[in-house]
Amino acid sequence: MNEPPEHCSKSPSESTESADDAGSDETTESLFLGGEGGENAYRTAMERTTDAVLDAFVENADPYSGASPEALREEFSEMEMIPETGEGLASALESAEPVLRNSVGVSNPRCLAHLHCPPMVSGLAAEAMLSATNQSMDSWDQSPAATLLEIRMVEELCDLFGYDDSGDGVFTSGGTQSNFMGLLLARERFATERFGTDVTQSGLPHRAKAMRILCSEEAHFTAEQAAAHLGLGENAVVTVESNDDREMCLDALDRTLAELDERELLPFALVGTAGTTDFGSIDPLDELAERAEEHNLWFHVDAAYGGALALSDRHRELLSGIERADSLAVDFHKLFYQPISCGAFLLRDGSQYEHIARNASYLNPKGASAPNLVAKSVQTTRRFNALKPFVSFRALGRDGFGALVDATIALADDVAELLAANSSFELVAEPTINAVVFRYRPHRMSDERLSWLNEAIRESLLREGDAVVARTEVDGVTALKFTLLNPRTTLADVADILDAIQRRGGSLSTVFPEVSR
Incomplete structure (x- = not known):
């Protein structure tokens, strides 16, 4: 048998360039968790990262540095993003200092602009855990414990929002994805029942041009974005005027439904908002649920902002009727104080997932007994974000x-x-x-x-x-x-x-x- 070429016979550690040759102190052993070198490198890196974050966000009293877009553009234009030779982790972490120094201090009491929360320490700790373990939620053998924990978290979230044992859900990147999923399932159900068309297989039928989504004029733009992504077009969204409290006006909704019927248009989904972006207004969810039942509409509630009211004994009644929604969106990176990104999409009837389920032989082959979550999501690779609210709920x-x-x-x-x-x-x-x-x-x-x-x-x-x-x-x-x-x-x-x-x-x-x- 021929001997392998000399360069192939060396071990990875032997073939790795020396620190002097590589221009850094990094070796294969120290680049990854697992060996002693990797463990030491991880501890050192996390300690330095902690110090850098505390320096930028605790010792610095300002909510923002005041740097203009032009100043930041100039600073980063002079920084090499992909150098030919590495400079080592310590130096690389130092080079991130301008990013930290010029980031918005979301934990600062004077940072009051957006639905952009200060993250809890418990969530930050969980973020470090899930990043280090790097579980991928698209198959059981990539995320065994994580899969079961997410399933249990979804079960308790369904209970929190008043769904019974038939409820189900999945963690998402946030309200945009959750709202899209609600309208995706609404479209699939309607096309199947009204046209006998499996849109996943056959595409939209011709009459889909008449399909309409209703929401308040104060609703988040993701209703229109989802309609565009679903092939219906933004014009498929019909906005209903709001009242003086910035809530969807029920009389206006009734008029709109009657007008759509006269024009032979086909409303199939009604989106209620529990917490509008500007005013925090909450639509009359119980009454909207009644309209949805009367007109056979899928009722989706965007509770990305206001969903946390479910935890408040004093204000929970503002969400009355949310338990009647066919689906709902909730964000944990708003009033649940978790690091971005972290949201959930919940379904009152989990069997509706059949409309988007698919199987892949390398992930979730048909007949497999292990639980797999990929068929419930529009993502394949997906982070173990359920760990963050789990740790924070357990803590608080x-x-x-x-x-x-x-x-x-x-x-x-x-x-x-x-x-x-x-x-x-x-x-x-x-x-x-x-x-x-x-x-x-x-x-x-x-x-x-x-x-x-x-x-x-x-x-x-x-x-x-x-x-x-x-x-x-x-x-x-x-x-x-x-x-x-x-x-x-x-x-x-x-x-x-x-x-x-x-x-x-x-x-x-x-x-x-x-x-x-």
Whole structure:
């Protein structure tokens, strides 16, 4: 037998370049967990990472550095992303410092812009565990314990939202994916029942052009996005006007359903929102469930924001009727305080998964006895995100979570009172959950000037690193928004930000006439 070529006879460790040749202190042994070198490298890397994060987000008191897009673009343009020769892990971690330094401090009490939560330490610890174990949720033999834990978490989530034993679900990347899955199953069921068409196999029938999805005009844009992805087009979404509380108007819904019937269009899904992005408004879910049953519509509830109210004894009744939804979306990276990304899609009747189930011989062959979750998801490779809420629920319990949610809602009410008592501010709407929408309006001015002024104030706060505040539009005019997710934010913190808004507003008010001319 011929001897193998000399270069093939060496072991991986022997064939690896030396540290001097490679330009770093890394070896194969230290690159991966498993050996002594890898364990030491992991401990050192995690310690350095912890120090770097604490330096950036705890010792630094500002919610943002104030760096402009241009400044960051210039800084990163000078940084080699894929160097020819590695520089070692220690140096590589140091090179990430500008990223940390110029990231938004989501745990800072003055970071109040978006549905972008401060992550719990328990979730961060679980994130490290699931990243290190790197389980892939598409087959049992890639995630044995993880698969069973996710199944149990889904069972308890179904119970939390009032589903019985026939409920089922799967973890998702968040509300966008969950909303898409709800409308995907709604489309599949309708096409099967109405047209006798298996869309998965045959594509959309011609009459699918008449299919319609109904949602509030305040609903998240993912209803239209899902319609586009499902081949129905964004025009398939019919928005129903909202009432003064920014909830779907039932009379308008009834009129819309009657008009669709007269035009021989085919509504097949009704989307209710439990927590609109701007106002936190919650549609009348019980009444929507009744309309859905009457018109044979799939009833999906987008509870990505407001789903956490299920943990609150004081506010849970706001979700009354959610247990009647055919499907629902809930996010854990909002009011459940888990690291991004982490969401769930729940089904009242788990047998509906048959519409999207598929088998692959290398993952979940037909007849296999081991539980596999790939047929419940639109993802194949999928992270073990269920570990994060599992660890956090075990650490804090329902009561602990409920108390956090209650505290943020109480703060929003107090902030609304503070705004209403100050003649320089206009409270756009009373908060439902913990989003407060308002404008700085010290006196009468045109809508154009009012929009410019509030946007300029927001930009100034961000540029100076004083606060991260959101902007939105209400009735065509720019408004500011506090999204009070952070339980560490106090009324004093918000009062300081309002003082800063008034100071900036006073100085900026004189600039607008020059800009306009």
